Amino acid sequence: MTDADETTVENKAVKLARLLGEELDATIEDLKRLTAGASRETWAFVADGQRRILQRSRFGPGLGGGVDESTLLRHAHAGGVTVPEIVASSATGDHAIGAQFTISAHIDGESIARKILRDDKFAAARECFVADCARELAAIHSLEVAPVADALPAIADPVAAQRLTYEAVGDPHPVFDLAFRWLDENRPEAAAPRVVHGDFRMGNFLIEPHGVSAVLDWELAHLGDPVEDLGWLVARAWRFGGPGEVGGIGSRRELLDTYAAVTGRTVTASELRWWEMLASLRWGVITMFMGDEHRKGSNPSVEQAAIGRRVVETEYDVMLLLRAELESVR
Amino acid sequence: MTERPPRTNWPHDVPDARELVEAVRDYLADDLGPRAEGRDRFLLRVAANALSIAARELAAMPEDSDTHAERLAMFDVASEQKLSDLIRSGGLDDRRPELAAALWETTLSKLAVANPNYRDTSLEG
DSSP states (O other), X not given: OOHHHHHHHHHHHHHHHHHHHHHHTSOEEEEEEXXXXXXXXXXXXXXXXXXXXEEEESSOTTSTTOOOHHHHHHHHHHTXXXXXXXXXXXXXXXXXXXXXXXXXXXXXXXXXXXXXHHOGGGHHHHHTHHHHHHXXXXXXXXXXXXXXXXXXXXXXXXXXXXXXXXXXHTOOOHHHHHHHHHHHHTOOOOOOOEEEOSOOSTTSEEEETTEEEEEOOOTTOEEEOTHHHHHHXXXXXXXXXXXXXXXXXXXXXXXXXXXHHHHOOOOOHHHHHHHHHHHHHHHHXXXXXXHXXXXXXXXXXXXXXXXXXXXXXHHHHHHHHHHHHHHHHO | OOOOOOOOOTTSXXXXXXXXXXXXXXXXXIIIGGGOOHHHHHHHHHHHXXXXXXXXXXXXXXXXXXXXXXXHHHTTOSSHHHHHHHHHTTTTGGGHHHHHHXXXXXXXXXXXXXXXXXXXXXXXX
């Protein structure tokens, strides 16, 4: 970080601390920026002695994703999903703190997969990880839809959504073409739309030694088929080198069994494979898109460039699934 | 080290492109990396890894390209785009096992360049 960056961040922090003080009618201390993306920032601070987290976005709901996170998170919290309690928020698009922001209680926990998968202190959390995931998914998928119907985009055709991005990049990948074709031919029966987290995976949970303490990162939430969340959770991209199929920890079988036990809904192994293939394809299309952003010069960085070369990892994952499917047909 | 790698890049001089890339990679990974902190340290690792990919690609070409052209010819096309279009239009639906086998081989050769550690033969069944 250069000196100029630091000055900008400092000015930003002074201004933000004043705005937060006005919003919460509290004394603000220890304001620190935790993460900064192209359109989102996360800050930590203390308001009248209580630890708080601010997430703010440059875009209001309806733009850049379309999720009204404050409405969704309040609903999820009331519905028993393990999410931080919202203490203040705005989604009006014109608030001085951000076009959209939430201020929530700080929750302790580790999100770094490498530590969760390997540190001794998380041994018990690993034991109950799959059960925790199943319980959270059950809570999310049984949320009443009507109160958040306007807060979330509805994705009626998840395959079409990925194909659109793939074709927009315009870089031919025959493996993906074959996968799209196979997904079209083998679509599971349409399910009644439910709240889907959209990015439910290792890396987006806070984990305490006793288990999951928060489900984070709701900006991709939508209404759709709940099995999408299970397929994304088991995709190889989110195993971080761990041996298990579920976030590097548990097995697909264990996930399906515990999910059925808490929801009463049986998801078949082949249904899960369909969604897992779509999940790999989705990650593949994202990596392709990011590499393309670098090549177009719109957002050049060595990190984006390197991610572009990860496309083949997802082609490999897709081919593993396709080969298993084609062999079972023969 | 006494044995030099073979020279193949006439009329250019040596070290060749791959050797230069490897030299820079080692500088980033072994000299700069350990001295850096936080995000710089992470980005140096990413950068060194990107150069490893470049070095492997330089070593694998043009052979990979030639093999790829042969695989495309099996389906009477001359480009990746044409193969893509043919699959999309359903033109290879009746040759799917053969297509899957060819795509599998291409994927393995791409993976061997981009990230050989990602391959897990225990998943290949």
